[in-house]
Amino acid sequence: xxxxxxxxxxxxxxxxxxxxxxxxxxxxxxxxxxxxxxxxxxxxxxxxxxxxxxxxxxxxxxxxxxxxxxxxxxxxxxxxxxxxxxxxxxxxxxxxxxxxxxxxxxxxxxxxxxxxxxxxxxxxxxxxxxxxxxxxxxxxxxxxxxxxxxxxxxxxxxxxxxxxxxxxxxxxxxxxxxxxxxxxxxxxxxxxxxxxxxxxxxxxxxxxxxxxxxxxxxxxxxxxxxxxxxxxxxxxxxxxxxxxxxxxxxxxxxxxxxxxxxxxxxxxxxxxxxxxxxxxxxxxxxxxxxxxxxxxxxxxxxxxxxxxxxxxxxxxxxxxxxxxxxxxxxxxxxxxxxxxxxxxxxxxxxxxxxxxxxxxxxxxxxxxxxxxxxxxxxxxxxxxxxxxxxxxxxxxxxxxxxxxxxxxxxxxxxxxxxxxxxxxxxxxxxxxxxxxxxxxxxxxxxxxxxxxxxxxxxxxxxxxxxxxxxxxxxxxxxxxxxxxxxxxxxxxxxxxxxxxxxxxxxxxxxxxxxxxxxxxxxxxxxxxxxxxxxxxxxxxxxxxxxxxxxxxxxxxxxxxxxxxxxxxxxxxxxxxxxxxxxxxxxxxxxxxxxxxxxxxxxxxxxxxxxxxxxxxxxxxxxxxxxxxxxxx
Numbered sequence: 161x162x163x164x165x166x167x168x169x170x171x172x173x174x175x176x177x178x179x180x181x182x183x184x185x186x187x188x189x190x191x192x193x194x195x196x197x198x199x200x201x202x203x204x205x206x207x208x209x210x211x212x213x214x215x216x217x218x219x220x221x222x223x224x225x226x227x228x229x230x231x232x233x234x235x236x237x238x239x240x241x242x243x244x245x246x247x248x249x250x251x252x253x254x255x256x257x258x259x260x261x262x263x264x265x266x267x268x269x270x271x272x273x274x275x276x277x278x279x280x281x282x283x284x285x286x287x288x289x290x291x292x293x294x295x296x297x298x299x300x301x302x303x304x305x306x307x308x309x310x311x312x313x314x315x316x317x318x319x320x321x322x323x324x325x326x327x328x329x330x331x332x333x334x335x336x337x338x339x340x341x342x343x344x345x346x347x348x349x350x351x352x353x354x355x356x357x358x359x360x361x362x363x364x365x366x367x368x369x370x371x372x373x374x375x376x377x378x379x380x381x382x383x384x385x386x387x388x389x390x391x392x393x394x395x396x397x398x399x400x401x402x403x404x405x406x407x408x409x410x411x412x413x414x415x416x417x418x419x420x421x422x423x424x425x426x427x428x429x430x431x432x433x434x435x436x437x438x439x440x441x442x443x444x445x446x447x448x449x450x451x452x453x454x455x456x457x458x459x460x461x462x463x464x465x466x467x468x469x470x471x472x473x474x475x476x477x478x479x480x481x482x483x484x485x486x487x488x489x490x491x492x493x494x495x496x497x498x499x500x501x502x503x504x505x506x507x508x509x510x511x512x513x514x515x516x517x518x519x520x521x522x523x524x525x526x527x528x529x530x531x532x533x534x535x536x537x538x539x540x541x542x543x544x545x546x547x548x549x550x551x552x553x554x555x556x557x558x559x560x561x562x563x564x565x566x567x568x569x570x571x572x573x574x575x576x577x578x579x580x581x582x583x584x585x586x587x588x589x590x591x592x593x594x595x596x597x598x599x600x601x602x603x604x605x606x607x608x609x610x611x612x613x614x615x616x617x618x619x620x621x622x623x624x625x626x627x628x629x630x631x632x633x634x635x636x637x638x639x640x641x642x643x644x645x646x647x648x649x650x651x652x653x654x655x656x657x658x659x660x661x662x663x664x665x666x667x668x669x670x671x672x673x674x675x676x677x678x679x680x681x682x683x684x685x686x687x688x689x690x691x692x693x694x695x696x697x698x699x700x701x702x703x704x705x706x707x708x709x710x711x712x713x714x715x716x717x718x719x720x721x722x723x724x725x726x727x728x729x730x731x732x733x734x735x736x737x738x739x740x741x742x743x744x745x746x747x748x749x750x751x752x753x754x755x756x757x758x759x760x761x762x763x764x765x766x767x768x769x770x771x772x773x774x775x776x777x778x779x780x781x782x783x784x785x786x787x788x789x790x791x792x
Contacts, residue, residue: 167238169296200232216250227260326381329360340406347410379417452512464737466496505542512546517553525549528584535593539644552580616726619656623725626660651734656725664717665694665701667766678774697741716769724762
């Protein structure tokens with residue numbers, strides 16, 4: 161059976177009438193129904209959209225390949241549609257759409273033919289023939305001619321001596337898996353490199369990598385949207401990316417993979433996959449801390465909101481001995497304070513340990529975090545516990561790496577966690593807890609005693625740091641301090657920090673409304689979304705504007721945020737939920753209206769500064785949209 165037996169002339173639409181993605185999909189499904197290839201077009205269309213919602217099937221090069229398996233399909237089929245003017249498909253300009261329909265029980269031969277088309281479409285010459293074809297016969301002939309030889313020509317390329325291996329795997333294993341493999345093969349062939357790609361397609365793994373392939377490889381690329389077994393690489397570093405990136409940026413991925421230099425003996429023991437080269441320090445403390453903080457934040461948010469709801473019933477409503485007692489208040493207090501808050505520090509420590517030593521570091525670090533929580537060293541103690549446990553587990557595991565495989569399971573389950581827990585537990589109990597708990601008491605007393613100008617200075621500093629790099633390291637440093645104070649039940653810094661995160665996008669949005677002539681039409685349109693982003697405490701909404709005009713936007717952001725943060729702490733406003741924006745203020749702030757006023761104050765200052773600093777644009781420059789084009 162040949163590909164043209166599946167993509168027949170009566171399954172080709174050379175001039176699609178649809179003008180957008182939805183109408184084109186309807187048109188292609190109608191053709192499938194018209195040719196009696198599906199008995200339930202609604203069910204098949206639902207399967208197509210399920211796949212599109214997972215990840216768009218627009219693959220670049222002006223091509224989209226919507227595809228699905230469905231019991232409503234009678235036999236494997238390809239419906240081709242072409243639109244010369246092009247449509248927006250998944251955010252990409254698209255001219256060629258191939259709808260692949262496969263029954264749930266499709267044979268291996270059929271699935272292989274379907275995937276074959278995907279590799280053909282990687283050829284620029286083949287796509288050009290389809291675009292200029294004036295009849296269905298010309299399309300069929302182009303497919304037949306491409307079927308004769310679809311291997312990249314390497315005869316005129318000097319052998320570079322490099323060997324690339326990899327794995328590709330998409331969700332359905334029909335199209336993107338093979339396109340990614342083909343793109344990598346073409347990129348390697350242009351450089352005279354040998355390459356072998358294992359495709360985890362609908363038929364299962366094909367062209368499977370052997371131990372010898374991996375041993376002899378100079379670079380490894382894994383492009384996948386579903387889980388693949390990377391243990392076969394035995395600790396060698398590899399590029400790990402989504403399938404679409406391999407289709408569109410194969411050259412860059414090969415360069416990146418070669419930079420890892422896995423032939424160097426020193427790199428053989430790296431156990432992580434990396435999408436980008438690590439910093440040369442190798443320790444990367446910032447990455448480990450942020451890993452722990454990212455897992456901790458949901459516990460902090462949920463705990464804070466539940467405690468705030470509990471207080472709405474009365475300050476002592478959760479206490480069964482109080483006259484204010486309410487069973488729902490006790491419920492929210494127990495779930496938020498006794499459960500979520502109790503897990504904050506162990507989770508922080510646990511995922512710092514996990515970031516360092518993978519699964520072997522999780523249990524010792526969580527136990528160390530719990531010891532920190534019990535012993536009063538809190539957030540800072542939890543960070544130390546995560547690092548001590550993580551590095552203990554990492555180095556103990558390496559020390560026993562040469563033990564026979566028969567005992568490796570016992571070592572990873574028993575010996576490594578036991579010894580590393582002993583180390584971190586002793587360190588926290590005998591060395592760290594006492595001085596760290598005293599430091600925490602000092603900080604709590606100092607912050608509690610801050611009033612007036614001193615509180616305003618701290619609020620300005622924290623909010624200004626939040627606005628300075630909008631999600632960068634300065635922002636994260638301020639956030640970490642706020643979380644430490646939050647864990648110690650000091651909630652005023654959290655309020656100032658959220659002001660600092662909300663002011664930049666809201667201030668910019670106001671500026672695009674009140675000073676429209678300072679912005680391009682694209683910027684003015686994007687400013688509307690910044691209202692929502694700012695209200696939701698998503699500071700990153702300000703980044704495109706700051707990147708386009710940093711010398712004016714960033715100072716305006718910092719000054720506005722600092723003024724709002726200073727007012728917030730000077731008024732002793734607290735916030736018992738360190739995230740959530742406008743949605744948590746009514747229930748989590750002790751003075752919600754004053755708090756919203758502080759946010760608006762800072763936003764107005766930012767808006768006015770932008771209006772003063774930015775010069776009006778001519779109508780011509782506003783229409784060009786140069787400023788936003790440079791960052792989008």
